[in-house]
Amino acid sequence: MARYRVVHYVNQFFAQIGGEEEVNIPPLIKEGAVGPGRALQQALGEEWEIVATVVCGDSYFAENIETASETVVAIVSSYQPNVFVAGPAFNAGRYGVACGASCSAVGEKLGIPAVTAMYEENPGLELYRKGICIIPTADSALRMKDAIPRMASLVRKLGLGQEIGPPQEEGYFPRGLRVNRFVDRTGAERAVDMLLLKLKGEPFQTEYPMPTFERIPPSLPIGDLSSATIALVTTGGIVPRGNPDRIESASASRFAEYDIAGLDALTPAAYETVHGGYDPVYANEDPDRVLPLDAMRALEKDGTIGKLYDRYYVTVGNATSVANSERFGKAIAAELKSAGVDGVILTST
Amino acid sequence: MKEIDRAGLPVAHLAAIVPISLTVGANRIVPAVAIPHPLGNPALPKDEERQLRLNLAKKALAALQMEVKEQTVF
Numbered sequence: 463m464a465r466y467r468v469v470h471y472v473n474q475f476f477a478q479i480g481g482e483e484e485v486n487i488p489p490l491i492k493e494g495a496v497g498p499g500r501a502l503q504q505a506l507g508e509e510w511e512i513v514a515t516v517v518c519g520d521s522y523f524a525e526n527i528e529t530a531s532e533t534v535v536a537i538v539s540s541y542q543p544n545v546f547v548a549g550p551a552f553n554a555g556r557y558g559v560a561c562g563a564s565c566s567a568v569g570e571k572l573g574i575p576a577v578t579a580m581y582e583e584n585p586g587l588e589l590y591r592k593g594i595c596i597i598p599t600a601d602s603a604l605r606m607k608d609a610i611p612r613m614a615s616l617v618r619k620l621g622l623g624q625e626i627g628p629p630q631e632e633g634y635f636p637r638g639l640r641v642n643r644f645v646d647r648t649g650a651e652r653a654v655d656m657l658l659l660k661l662k663g664e665p666f667q668t669e670y671p672m673p674t675f676e677r678i679p680p681s682l683p684i685g686d687l688s689s690a691t692i693a694l695v696t697t698g699g700i701v702p703r704g705n706p707d708r709i710e711s712a713s714a715s716r717f718a719e720y721d722i723a724g725l726d727a728l729t730p731a732a733y734e735t736v737h738g739g740y741d742p743v744y745a746n747e748d749p750d751r752v753l754p755l756d757a758m759r760a761l762e763k764d765g766t767i768g769k770l771y772d773r774y775y776v777t778v779g780n781a782t783s784v785a786n787s788e789r790f791g792k793a794i795a796a797e798l799k800s801a802g803v804d805g806v807i808l809t810s811t
Numbered sequence: 812m813k814e815i816d817r818a819g820l821p822v823a824h825l826a827a828i829v830p831i832s833l834t835v836g837a838n839r840i841v842p843a844v845a846i847p848h849p850l851g852n853p854a855l856p857k858d859e860e861r862q863l864r865l866n867l868a869k870k871a872l873a874a875l876q877m878e879v880k881e882q883t884v885f
Contacts, residue, residue: 485846524828585831589830589831589834676813676836677836679838681816683821683876683878687872687875698849744853748851752848757850757864760865795817804820805820806815807871808812808825809843810832811847
């Protein structure tokens with residue numbers, strides 16, 4: 463008989479309910495362990511039992527964060543577990559947001575310790591790292607077996623009410639918490655030690671890392687819209703049918719630009735999406751739903767804007783690395799600048 | 812998007828998931844409809860859907876004309 467109870471959260475995909483066609487399902491309950499929960503159950507051992515699994519579609523959660531979190535809290539509350547676990551989400555953005563949001567809601571509302579795991583570039587990390595323990599994983603589910611034991615070990619500690627050590631010892635992402643403790647040397651002495659190490663070019667560890675999330679000061683607004691040239695850019699993967707530049711449907715390594723001069727709208731016969739991270743049905747029925755060429759052309763014709771730039775830029779924002787995105791952005795910005803574009807509308811799915 | 816902003820071009824981010832847009836650091840954010848159809852709603856009749864898209868495009872253009880000092884959701 464298990465002594466400790468765990469409730470696990472997974473998305474529709476890992477619950478083996480379905481892929482993109484099932485992303486809109488609201489939270490539902492499955493008794494016992496499901497999908498990656500089975501491996502987690504094994505890693506936790508006999509004293510622990512995953513009593514229930516909450517399953518929710520990724521888009522449903524991401525588009526209804528508050529409602530979905532409340533539902534998850536209500537379900538978890540009805541099982542009274544010792545620990546709540548979500549994921550691992552790897553580099554799946556919507557799933558990462560769902561894992562982070564449900565863990566922080568369960569922690570805040572129910573006071574039940576919560577653990578999740580994801581890749582360092584998952585947007586769920588920056589959103590929710592402050593309140594919860596998030597364990598680093600690789601960017602793909604191929605490394606599931608590395609993630610599970612580390613999750614299990616933190617679940618056990620939290621469930622037993624043991625003290626959790628600092629992030630570098632326990633192996634979770636820093637939460638930005640400062641903990642008071644007594645040390646032998648004063649701050650001045652430690653700072654001088656650090657400075658000396660730095661001057662000698664030796665490694666040292668700061669006690670207060672600066673946040674690295676860079677902010678860009680907003681550009682100046684457009685003065686006269688009626689004489690401005692506006693360009694369209696999208697991460698939604700809208701390309702001419704057949705994807706001539708072979709942009710990848712996930713982890714894109716390239717962007718492309720296509721001529722839209724003289725076109726009034728994007729027809730499904732000529733354009734499609736190659737984005738692999740959302741249900742393509744609506745974008746393929748009418749690509750203007752992702753790249754609003756028809757609206758922009760109308761606004762050009764009625765004189766609201768001076769001109770719609772003759773080309774649009776596209777990539778796929780689906781687990782695409784920050785480094786690649788920065789590279790695309792720099793190249794696109796340089797081209798738009800030299801073409802005399804005054805402002806940009808960028809659409810993201 | 813940040814690189815475009817850095818280059819000095821104002822950029823309006825029509826984003827399906829606003830918290831993600833805030834996290835990555837967009838400065839001018841316009842909430843869109845939904846992930847698979849940020850600028851559309853297949854449940855609406857065609858002409859209403861076109862109007863919806865036109866309104867969102869206008870909102871994005873208004874964001875481009877607005878001076879902002881920090882991240883702003885329009």
